[in-house]
Amino acid sequence: MKLEPCPYCGSEHAALKHRGPWYYVGCKDTQCQAEGPVDLGESGAIEAWNIRHMPPEVAALVEACRVFVTSYEQHYRKEYSKPWEVDCLNCMIAALAPFQEANDGIATE
Secondary structure, three states: OOOOOOOOOOOOOEEEEEEOOEEEEEEOOOOOOOEOOOEOOHHHHHHHHHOEEEOHHHHHHHHHHHHHHHHHHHHOHHHHOOHHHHHHHHHHHHHHHHHHHOHHHEEEO
16 A cells, blocks of 8 residues: 655655554654554554645645635735745745645545
């Protein structure tokens, strides 16, 4: 079973790990080191890592940010932006990218 990229940093370097009887998938990126849910079996841990559960309120926030970024890009960025505003917008775009790319794989609880 293939491991999906890390839902937090986007790294392709995730690995199946175990602690006692428990299995989980963890990101091997040294600055991230995210860990997925634990399971008694390897396949359960991998499945839990690959299924991205997002609470409805988080999904709504991500969508609101996406709408803001799109609107700002279309209407204001070129004419009115100061350099620090562009930096903030670029940061927001980078933070939203994993959510937008993985949108089809995200389930809400």
